[in-house]
Amino acid sequence: MNTMSEKVGAVGGNKGGPFDDGVFDGVKKIIVGKDFNSVSYIKIEYEKDGKFETREHGTIRGELQEFTVDYPNEYITSVGGSYELVLCYGTVLIRSLIFKTSYKRTSPIFGHTTLFGHPAGREFMLEGKNGGRLLGFHGRSGQALDAIGAHFFSVKSPLKHFNLQGGNGGSAWDDGAYDGVRKILVGRGSKFVSYVRFEYAKGQGMVPHAHGKKQEAPQEFVVDYPNEQITLVEGTIDGYLTSLRFKTSKGRTSPAFGNVVGRKFVFEEKDFKLVGFCGRSGDAIDALGAHFAPLPPPPPAPAPTPDPATSKMGPLGGDKGNTFDDGVLDGVKKVTIGADEYSITYIKIEYENDGKLEVREHGTNRGELKEFSVAYPNEYIIAVGGSYKHIFNYDTTLITSLYFTTSKGLTSPLFGEVKGTEFEFKDENGGNLVGFHGRGGYAIDAIGVHFAPAPNSSIPTPPNKLSKVYITSGNEGIEEINFYNVENGVTKEVFLHGVKGKNLISTIVISNPPDECLVSVESWYNSYNVSQGIKFKTDTKGSDFFGYKFSEDTGRPFSLQVKGKKIIGVQKFPDLNLISPGTYFVLSRSSSPDKVEAIGGKGGETFDDGAFNHVRKVFVGKGDSGIAYVKFDYEKDGRIVTQEHGQKTSQETEVFEVGQDDDITSVKAYYETLDGSKTETITYLAFKTLKGINSQPFGKTPVIVNENTKLSLLEGGKITGFHGSSTDVLHSIGAYISASPPTMLHGKWIQVEQNGQTPGPRCSHAIAMVGNKMYAFGGELKPNFHIDRDLYFFDFETHRWSLADPDGDVPELPCLGVCMVAIGTTLYVFGGRDGLRNYNGFYSYDTVKSEWKLITHVNNGPAPRSFHSMAADGNNIYIFGGVTTKERVNTLHAYNIVDQKWTELPNPGESCNGRGGAGLAVVQGKIWVVYGFIGEEVEDVHCFDPVESKWTKVETRGEKPWARSVFALAVVGKYIIISGGEIEMDVKAHLGPGSLTGGAFVLDTESLVWEKLEEGHSPRGWIASTTASIDGKKGLLMYGGKAPTNGRYEDIYFYGVDSA
Template sequence: MNTTFEKVGAVGGNKGGPFDDGVFDGVKKITVGKDWDCVSYIKIEYEKEKDGKFETREHGTIRGELQEFTVDYPNEYITSVGGSYEHVLSYGTVLIKSLRFKTSYGRTSPILGRTTLFRNPAGREFMLEGKNGGKLLGFHGRSGQALDAIGAHFFAVKSPLKHFNLQGGNGGSAWDDGAFDGVRKILVGRGGKFVSYVRFEYAKGRGMVPHAHGKRQEVPQEFVVDYPNEHITVVEGTIDGYLTSLRFKTSKGRTSPAFGNVVGRKFVFGEKDFKLVGFCGRSGDAIDALGAHFAPLPPPPPAPAPAPTPDPSTTKMGPLGGDKGKTFDDGVLNGVKKVTIGADEYSITYIKIEYENNGKVEIREHGTNRGELKEFSVAYPNEYITAVGGSYKHIFNYDTTLITSLYCTTSKGSTSPLFGELKGTEFEFKDENGGNLVGFHGRGGYAIDAIGVHFGPAPKSSTPTPPNKFSKVYITSGNEGIEEIKFYNVENGETKEVFLHGVKGKNLISTLVISNPPDECLVSVESWYNSYDVSQGIKFKTEKSGSDFFGYKFSEDVGKPFSLQVKDKKIIGVQKFHDSNLISPGTYFVLSRSSSPNKVEAIGGKGGETFDDGAFDHVRKVFVAKGDSGIAYVKFEYEKDGRRVTQEHGQKTSQETEVFEVGQDDDITSVKAYYEKLDASKTETITYLAFKTLKGVNSQPFGKTPVIVNEQTKLSLLEGGKITGFHGSSTDVLHSIGAYISTSPPTMLHGKWIQVEQNGKTPGPRCSHAIAMVGNKMYSFGGELKPNFHIDRDLYFFDFETRRWSLADPDGDVPELPCLGVCMVAIGTTLYVFGGRDGFRNYNGFYSYDTVKSEWKLITHVNNGPAPRSFHSMAADGNNIYIFGGVTTKERVNTLHAYNIVDKKWTELPNPGESCKGRGGAGLAVVQGKIWVVYGFIGEEVEDVHCFDPVESKWTKVETRGEKPWARSVFALAVVGKYIIISGGEIEMDVKAHLGPGSLTGGAFVLDTESLVWEKLEEGHSPRGWIASTSTSIDGKKGLLMYGGKAPTNGRYEDIYFYGIDSA
């Protein structure tokens, strides 16, 4: 798209060297350094339009406190750059003193740099903006020892675009999405009689870029365009103070419904032979005004080339489906080796076919690559596709008929997984003579509209499938469902054993005997599986008899049924799979679902010669030798198909080589590595390694543990599943290390991270604070912005309906001190706050806050009850509040106290003793009546877990296993059923203790308190520690809510994240 930019500024001083970053697609993150008098440094992370990669530019000198501002690009973008400048005596020149940014969401960054006592920008203020809220594309200015001046490049419209000016009022904040290739989808949401929310999904190349504006209130309605075959050519609307309605017309003559209320003054955007490519406007809680950018329509596509003349021996079937989209015909080739199919919630969106043709591979693609991609491969020419089936249906969101599902069947009787969802009219293409699929034809554009096939004769080199009959089946079941099935097959008169291995035969084993193969054969398999797609029960039927369910019997309340039975056909074989449990069993009787290990990027330096061992079945031994300046040598002993293979890297030294051996029924799941740039080296060197296994075994530490973790010395983790191989780089030392990690489908919890939108003014960044939920409101109390410097003693609450912060009324016995390291829980509508301290180590007592009466009450004075403390842990059940550990005026403690809200008394419960040392920053959870202490800090981070049973009045130190997280403290925690979820935290203390950031992580994990197994969850937020968190339920989903925290830069966050569980 032909666009340009306008150059604004620069403002500030005239010293320092000039710089101009030029123009990029947008800005993702800005880091600002401030010293006592000015902004000393700025680092900008840009997105590069052509390849979607990010580039950084830096100006000034890194020193002082670093502050970050991140936008949710491309959904959100910066629309203005403000700040202040002033003559600075210590430098003898005019410098930038502060910066502040505003985004298309109406969000304003904190003031980055110097402020007055009242937190206003220090110096003479300025504001740089593009016309109509254009997007920030780049910076220019002057810099040297500090940032002397700053200017900006903003998006602007250029011919041949036609710009339609804003229609509406002047309220809200201006925004301009810019110009794209077209529009794929529009969502319009109402708020009363006005349009309060719009979301535009723009086309950019083959991708999609979303932009949303306003406030989402009622459920939005959507209008989908068949891009690139269809474009919006007219936008109509009405204005009555605010935008009240929208309607769209397309190049195919379609007209959308009217979204909203058609009242007020009408406007029309449109130009003959032009298409809509972008919007601009103004918005706050509603859409105040709207404008648009149009570009020339593309020329009509050339008439499709005539389809290749089919071979007389081939058969052309179909197509079936809709009549829109562009016609395609791959013609007749030799056969199909692999198909890759994409599907979204509506239809099949994409198909990629790898054909074999005269000894070469040829690829054809149709539709638009989006949604979930799945593959199906055949061993052509010994196996070939003999049938293609699926379904098609009219999809109202697209106002057309689309293919909704596809599957393939092969000459060996196996069937692919079902791609998409079987809905609408079903079909199957199959040659009467068992022909070979040699080509596809149909229609496609934004999705697959119609599909047809060409069949040819079977390939000459294919071999007939020998009879393959089951004689015996062993089924192993456990707590999670069906764990393993072992088959004995009869092939050509010989009995052969085939394993479909999950967690190989450790629980209840059942046996099905097929008495007289091949005269008696399996004809059906029935099963049911839970919401995680793990098979819970399975039963078989032969031509003469049937079995009962092995595992659990079917329950409609918690599962979905599955049946595999084809009329006049028998099950003649299965394929091997590699998951830890059976998932939807049809997959395994017709296709294995094994996935390649993920290659995780190496951590460490960039120097040396790269190595890549590849992926194996297991890592059995690790050999490590130290050198004078770090890890000098590593050797890995792998296992593949029962054979041992070794790979070595680096250079052996005179120092002894140490060995870590992994148990035969165990695997490495995590690697901890320190690396630093040593004085004599041009790049970083790995100085320390440690390994952790599935059974919770920790290796001995290899190398030296650094005294400090800082810019020169860094700590990183490789984790997320079973490690099956390593890669990296080395010379005479090890510079970097990465891993191949095999991940399994999650078996405990399925969920998703979301960042919660905040409207209006926020309480500001903070850490070491506390939150609790009452109804749909999150309350926040205490915290710090700078190390050991308290903020205030105000109680704030965030309303999840309005997404706005408010200040709670401060009536009653308001806590005496502003405090950090405080804890808070909620029982019913009452908040309970205990402990915490100010910056001078004065401590608070025990308070309650009635959220209905808006009233504070002092329950226990600081000199009564449990000893005053901070950075302790707090949890609650229906009637009791529990306080564990923390840091008193003298030491870290391991005491456990309970306060009963009915009896209004404190009780000191039994002490856990030396096995659970005094600690701060631990996790405390009440799970099914028992109290759990998870990890914490005892002078170093620890990874022990303890459980107290109030009924037996007994402590137990429990041994956990699985994908166990490394030691950590000050992390987020929540309880969902029998599960404890943790996320983030500090994994290595800073040498400055609380004054520094330490080494922080963003990793999330869940512990099953019954099986004592850990499992890693997806990461959804940046690394952080000293986080405020709570268990809650939002929009019907239980999960972990967290707010703020300390950043790796030693700054503070003010964002809100929620990990919502789909089912638990």
């Protein structure tokens, strides 16, 4: 919503050049300069959409003074001062300035005063209506400040303003107008409402405003914004505000907050919503008013479909290009697709309609053209899939790939390249594709489909089951390939393709179709289109290249792999080229759980319980040295099926019961080679559920991880069955896991290419992003031995590293366990230590001026520390926890870059122990502490609300990660992403690698639910990470880290979010 404003003034002289800063969100700081005669200079720091913007007027000379506001909680409501004729200049100038705020603060008088301390000259006062906040200045200036005026927030159409109801006590305030209201908190004091806090919606963010004095614990009313809006505010006045009640667009009514006594008032306007409050307050709420704005129009009614039996899906993709809709025809016979290096550029569809051929074309015919034909009506398209991504060359989102699946189980080659967010349109009843719609112009911007019931004349063909492939290779490449399918339990030769060879025959066997299936085929060709090499991958194993390995210099690759689908047969070959890119394979989406490889030893008799609907109970019995016995109660179609393995002992069997509305999502297992044993034994088990419940530990809990003891995790979705091996003890355990598609974030891992010389491997360092450059500082190559005190930067345009100029107050120490954040173009570096535990202070580095500055000496700021956590918003740098010279701490400090002051905020108390290696994040104005190390890894989450000055221990659930520390972290909207980390300390503490993981997870800070993400890097901890925007995607950027071998990495990975 655009900010409504009124322009007041200007007052003063008529010389100098005119200026008008316009309208911002608010003012954070004003610096005023005076000379012998007048106010000579004014500098204003504004905030606009969470960013700083600065304006300066006049000439810098004389004494400078500043006035800072705690915006957005506090804002300037009036601008006063004085002006008069200054004889030496022969003109009227501003002689003094003074400012008042919503907190009833008054600034000093900047400029000149009388002997009695009043502003010198003719006094003035500029104010908005109803205590509206200052949004900007205008006036005239040159050698001095000639005239001054102001923009204040003002209610204008189409807003509806409700005047204040209540008394005239307290100070006036006006929060302004926002997009809506997310949450309201109301606190009582005696018989009045003494405190209110409003959390407004602004775009995707939240802006809080609090008024009055908190006495009793406030009650809250949460709105399902943007799906729900407050449409009515009702209250009572008895000298002060005594009660409040709210109604929403969904018909919900809040409780009455306070005592319903006194005169009643109602703020309501038909088809309007609440967007802001104004009022007066001191120790209680004296008066209240409100701003309402029109409700958003209801979504347009969907266009009527030509046939009630058809369904319309999509479109997905971008919002540019021209809209097209082919409507509903009988079916599709052929699709021709054009693609260039960026996207799908063109689509031509040959439809059959009433026995006739009809053709539609969209996009621009350029790039390579490929065709896909269907034997309609005996075969028809039942699914359309692909991907879309924001393409920066065109500054828009485009379709980047397409594929088609038919009623015979056949999937086309992939057209284009899978980039960005993947999608698939498929009718739940196996319907027939009868039309396309979407947007197109220079390329295909968006795509959608129409489905109708299957044609009567179609004859579905059951897919074959691929069981064996023979490959013959010779000097010229692949000579022969022979496929065998399982049909009705009998293995049959399906296709012999190529020329019968006399050379080496290699075989890949699909051992147990359909439980084991091919998931990908890779091949490459020379300039004569002869296959030079081919390799296959099943869901349990993979082959090397048969023939020759791929060469970029002499060949071109072909790959067939569709996410979530498996190759379950060979249908036909369209030409005589051996395994040409036009080869058709039968693909099917996998509905069965993934069988995750067992962890532990290789000895004993194997067992495989298979997959069920749920795991309901786990029974574990201990032996003398490890886990001797396990029993699982599974649920299958409402029945309980029990499986047991190992051997019971005289020791008690313990049980972990899973709730009816819960499921196991993860298993933590230790295993080691015991004395006298030739193979590893499982010595410890623990289970975690979807509701975030941890089982009791079963077995022997190792104090540390050493060379003989290993720790592994089974995770990635809902666990529905177990397999493994056992004798009189449990040697190994694996699981069947049903992975649900991600619902929170959709993204992709990439490894970033680095050209030229790098700074070298390291861990325990820090990174931060400024523009398209990643800055890196500190770290170690060997345990407890720092590397250097150089600042490096990596340019994402050239993919090359450089050394930043070391001018100014270069940090005294090369350090490890250091933290760094960026605000604007300035880096801020705090703490860290060298090998002798000497610590660094607090520094900034101006990336524009290439200059270091010592802000706070090591002995003057927060206690020196390392392995702490650091985060920032637009104004403040937050530092939490870490390891000081004496202990691990749980303190939270904030440094305000405007006031240039440190503040120690309340600490969370005993519920959040002192820790190092925790995650720290600022999400929608609140500060989150995630996991960490307190002498052991922990998995608690805590949240601090700066407005309420209150800590909350947060209970999370879902696919909750196991306890960890020193992991990577980033914030995308309301989501916190973590990846990697140490899950168990090493016997040698920091000198050893510990047990590390590569698992990635995301936490929704509103629903408090965890979800597992795709893993994209090798296990590691002690990682440098930051939130970054690369190629238009926001996500997690990480550099380096400690390897499980105790070595150090120097690679760069980025998890870019396509959609949230």
